[in-house]
Amino acid sequence: MNDWVLTPEQLNTLLGVLLGLQAWLREALQALGWSGTVAGQPEWPLAWRLSAEVLVFEPGQARRLLWCALALGLALLGLALALWWRRARWPALWLSGLVLWAAPWGSASVWLVPATPTSFHRSPTGFTAQSIVQGQGHYQQHCVRCHGADGRGEGPDAPSLPMWPPNLNGRLLWQRLEGELFWHVQHGLQDHRGQRTMPGFASQLNDEQTWQVLDFLQAQASGRTLAQTGRWEQPLRLPDAPVRCARGQARWLHELQPQRVLLAPSGRDAGATPVDPRLVTVALPLTASASSSTADCVADTAGLAEALGLVLGVAPSQLGGYQLLADRQGWLRARSAPGAAGWSAADLVCRADTAAPAAPAAPGAQAPPAVDGLAALIAQMDAEPVQLLRGGFPH
Ligand code: HEC
Structure with a gap:
């Protein structure tokens, strides 16, 4: 019985349930008036929370946690029984005590990590292009001096700090809960000796501005990773922006879900965006004269071009000819670079962790004319959904 191990799917479900339970607990405590509100959302009043990492990396811990949960459930059941059915009172109490005593509580402390009052806060920004661009402004004003213009931690003040700032372009941002990043930026x-390593910005950035700077950091980290490794290592949403559609059915990009979205920034010389029944095409005219007449929708904010430049890791002026593809859940999955003959499965740059890397094209070899590269890409994208993890919890 003790070497029974949860499958990855079961573990994922367990983590989802644990995140949901903790989020529910903070709402319930606030509704009862036992805890307050911080930054517009119910506060997490405890000094610790459950850690996903321990459960992921030590299979035995997830099992023990389940036993303890089961014991707690049975004990509560016994207690309820004792209250309502007088004749069963003593056996029920005795059994409750017994299961609680037998549960493997000894390991409970390793499941816990320090928490902050905003640990379970969710960003309210909607990851809009506007939020990303405004976050960029706050970053340039307050953060560049230490974290550097490119987020790698080599700002002008960095050498004089007691601790070198981390590279914000790797996994770090996704290893944390977003509410904890929020707390760290504000406070x-x-x-471990209590010496300050990074100042807090609560007096310079309000709540909205703090969430905006976090949106910017994720967009920038994704673009830098893509430029360096050819992949979006972490699932990222298509930055949201207002659109105008022929049939007037959507006013925001996210309202096009659950359809796949192909976003085509087009410059003056770019051909018209092809209409394709498998997706909604959205043109982003970069110049006043760019043609977009055949696309299903047109997006028209200057902010969107800047945000896309960030997630692609290119200057907004170089965007013409790029195309981006978002899946039915709104995750950015594929991009094709200017000059590409068409889509192919190799353009799928945000992939599920378990997927084998796409085989690189042999140097010099002419890619075979794809019968329908886009169809192959869509099939692979649909067959391989991605999941966002923050702090190890599925979101
Ligand atoms: C005075 C230099 C300095 C400034 C200014 C600064 N940081 Fe930092 N930052 C650091 C250092 C040093 C660390 C690493 C601290 C540690 O791990 O104890 C850090 C860590 C971080 C982290 C990682 C947090 C985590 O949970 O590990 C984030 C995110 C971050 N900074 C964002 C920002 C943002 C956003 C701004 C501007 C609003 C900013 N920083 C301004 C020095 C700075």
């Missing part, structure tokens, strides 16, 4: 960080 700063300390090392």
Whole structure:
């Protein structure tokens, strides 16, 4: 019985349930008036929370946690029985005590990590292009001096700090819960001796601005990763923006879900965006004279071009000819670069972790004329859904 291990799917479900339970607990405590509100959302009043990492990396811990949960459930059941059915009172109480005593509580402390009052906060920005661009402004004003213009931690003040700032372009942002990043930016960080390593910005950035700067950091990290490794390592939403559609059915990009969205920034010389029944095409005219007449929808904010430049890791002026593809859940999955003859499965740059890397084209080899590269890409994208993890919890 003790070497029974949860499958990855079961573990994923368990983590989803645990995240949901903790989020529910903070709502319930606030509704009862036992805890307050911080930054517009119910506060997490405890000094610790469950850690996903321990459960993921040590299979035995997830099992023990389940036993304890089961014991707690049975004990509560016994207690309820004892209250309502007087004749069963003593056996029920005795059994409740017994299961609680037998549960493997000894490991409970390893499941816990320090929490902040905003640990379970969710970003309210909707990851809009506007939010990303405004976040960029806050970053340039407050953060560049330490974290550097490119987020790699080599700003002008960095050498004089007690601790070198981390590279924000790797996994780091996704290893944390977004609410904890929010807290760290507003209230700063300390090392284990209590010495301040990063100042807090609560007096310079309000709540909305803090969420905006986090949107910018994720867009920038994704673009830098794509430029360096050819992949979006972490699932990222298509930045949201207002659109105008022929049949007037949507006013925001996210309202096009659950359809797949092909976003085509087009410059002056770019051909018209092809209409395709498998997706909604959205043109983003980069110049006043760019043609977009055949697309299903037109997006028209300057902010969107800047945000797309960030997630692609290119200057907004170089966007013409790129295309981006978002799946039915709104995740950015594929991009094709200017000059590409068409789509192919190799353009799928945000993939599920379990997927084998796409085989690189042999140097010099002419890619075989794809019968329908887009169909192959869509099939692969649909067969391989991605999941966002933050702090190890599925979101
Ligand atoms: C005075 C230099 C300095 C400034 C200014 C600064 N940071 Fe930091 N930042 C650091 C250092 C140093 C660390 C690493 C601290 C640690 O791990 O204890 C850090 C860590 C971080 C982290 C990682 C947090 C985590 O959970 O590990 C984020 C995100 C971050 N900074 C964002 C920002 C943002 C956004 C701004 C501007 C609003 C900013 N920083 C301004 C020095 C700075």
